[in-house]
Amino acid sequence: MTTTILPGQTIGIIGGGQLGRMMALAAKEAGFKIAVLDPGMDSPTGQVADIQIIAPFDDQQALEELADVSDVITYEFENIDVEGLTKLAEIAYVPQGAELIRVTQNRIFEKQAILEAGVIVADYITASTFKELTEKRSELSFPFVVKTARGGYDGKGQQTVSSIDELHLAETLFENGECVAEAFVSFKKEISVIIQRNAHGETAILPIGENIHKCHILHETIVPARIDKKTMDLAKQAAEKIAAHLDMVGTLAVEMFVLETGGIIVNELAPRPHNSGHYSIEATNISQFHQHIRAVCGWPLRQPILWSQAVMVNVLGEHVAPLTTKIAQFPNWSIHLYGKDEAKQKRKMGHVTILTEDLEATLSEIDTSGIWSE
Numbered sequence: 420m421t422t423t424i425l426p427g428q429t430i431g432i433i434g435g436g437q438l439g440r441m442m443a444l445a446a447k448e449a450g451f452k453i454a455v456l457d458p459g460m461d462s463p464t465g466q467v468a469d470i471q472i473i474a475p476f477d478d479q480q481a482l483e484e485l486a487d488v489s490d491v492i493t494y495e496f497e498n499i500d501v502e503g504l505t506k507l508a509e510i511a512y513v514p515q516g517a518e519l520i521r522v523t524q525n526r527i528f529e530k531q532a533i534l535e536a537g538v539i540v541a542d543y544i545t546a547s548t549f550k551e552l553t554e555k556r557s558e559l560s561f562p563f564v565v566k567t568a569r570g571g572y573d574g575k576g577q578q579t580v581s582s583i584d585e586l587h588l589a590e591t592l593f594e595n596g597e598c599v600a601e602a603f604v605s606f607k608k609e610i611s612v613i614i615q616r617n618a619h620g621e622t623a624i625l626p627i628g629e630n631i632h633k634c635h636i637l638h639e640t641i642v643p644a645r646i647d648k649k650t651m652d653l654a655k656q657a658a659e660k661i662a663a664h665l666d667m668v669g670t671l672a673v674e675m676f677v678l679e680t681g682g683i684i685v686n687e688l689a690p691r692p693h694n695s696g697h698y699s700i701e702a703t704n705i706s707q708f709h710q711h712i713r714a715v716c717g718w719p720l721r722q723p724i725l726w727s728q729a730v731m732v733n734v735l736g737e738h739v740a741p742l743t744t745k746i747a748q749f750p751n752w753s754i755h756l757y758g759k760d761e762a763k764q765k766r767k768m769g770h771v772t773i774l775t776e777d778l779e780a781t782l783s784e785i786d787t788s789g790i791w792s793e
C-alpha cells in the first residue's frame with residue numbers, strides 16, 4: 420500500500436547531518452514540517468527542523484516519539500540499527516523499509532545484491548579473520564584492497580595490499596569483524612549514478628557526475644561526467660538494475676569505476692542522497708533532495724534536466740576560513756555551509772557549486788583561488 424504525504428504533514432528524519440539538513444530545507448519550501456532524531460544538540464538538521472528529538476539512534480523511546488510526531492519517516496545515513504528500523508516500520512510509515520539499509524551497511528551483502536542484479540563488481544573474497552585472509556589470499560592477485568564489511572567510509576576501514584610483505588598491514592582491520600578483499604581496479608575515472616525511486620516503482624536518474632577524490636575524500640564533482648554516451652548508458656542501466664532488484668524507495672547512489680575499455684564496475688552503494696549529487700540543487704530542475712522528498716511522500720517523480728555544466732567542490736574544516744574570506748570575490752559561486760560548529764580538519768563543513776560554460780576556466784579559477792591548496 421502506498422500513502423501520499425502532503426504539505427502541512429510532518430516528515431521525520433533519522434540523522435541530523437548535512438544530508439538531513441538539505442532534505443529538510445527542500446521539504447520546508449513545500450510547506451512540510453520536519454522532525455529530526457539525532458544525538459547532538461543543534462545538529463545541522465536540528466537547526467532547520469520544527470521538532471528536535473535529541474537521543475541516541477537506538478533509543479527505543481525516542482524512536483517511538485519520532486513515530487508519534489511524523490507522518491512519514493526517512494533517514495539520511497546508513498548506519499542505523501536494522502532491528503530498530505524494522506520495529507519502527509511496525510508503528511510508523513517508513514516507505515523505504517529496513518531491507519535497503521540491511522544490505523548496504525554490509526559490503527558483503529551489498530556485493531551479493533549487485534551481482535544478483537546482474538551487475539559487475541571487482542573480484543573479491545571474504546574473510547572473517549586475518550588467518551582466513553592469509554589462507555585464501557592466493558585466490559586474488561596483488562594488489563588488492565582489504566575493506567571492513569561494516570562501518571567504513573571516506574577510505575576509513577580499508578588497506579591496499581601490494582605484496583605478500585604488506586599483508587600484515589590489513590590485520591588490524593579484522594578488529595572490526597569480517598572483511599572483504601577485492602581486486603585493485605586501475606580505473607580511468609570514478610563516477611556516481613544517483614537513482615531515485617518511489618513506491619510505485621517509478622525511477623529518475625540524475626545526470627552522472629565524475630568524482631575526484633583527495634585522500635579518499637570526495638573533493639570535486641564535475642557534471643556531466645567526461646565519459647562517452649555508451650559508458651553513460653551502461654552506468655544508468657546498472658543503476659536501474661540494482662534499484663529494481665532491491666525494490667528500493669528513496670535515493671540510491673551507485674559509485675562506479677570506469678575502465679579504460681569504457682566498461683564499468685560498481686564499487687559501492689549509498690542508500691541516501693550523496694555528496695556527489697549536491698550540484699543538483701543549482702544545476703538541475705530537481706535537486707536530489709527535492710526528489711527524495713517526492714519519492715518518500717509517494718509523489719510522481721520529475722525527470723531531471725541539467726541546466727548547465729557544473730562543478731561542486733567540498734569545503735572541509737581547513738577550507739572554511741580561506742573560503743569565507745574570499746567568497747565575496749566570486750559572484751558565480753554558490754556557497755553552502757552546514758552549520759557545524761567545529762571546523763575540524765577533513766570534516767565536511769559545506770560545499771560550493773559553480774555553474775559554468777567553460778569547464779577548464781572554472782577548474783583553473785578553483786585552483787588559483789588557493790582555497791583548496793594543500
Ligand code: AMP
Pocket residue numbers: 541564571572573574575577601602603604605606609632635674686687
Ligand atoms: P570506498 O570506501 O569503497 O568508496 O573507497 C574509497 C576510495 O578508494 C574509492 O573512491 C577509490 O578511489 C578507492 N578504491 C576503493 N576500492 C578500490 C579498488 N578496488 N580499486 C581501486 N581503488 C579503490
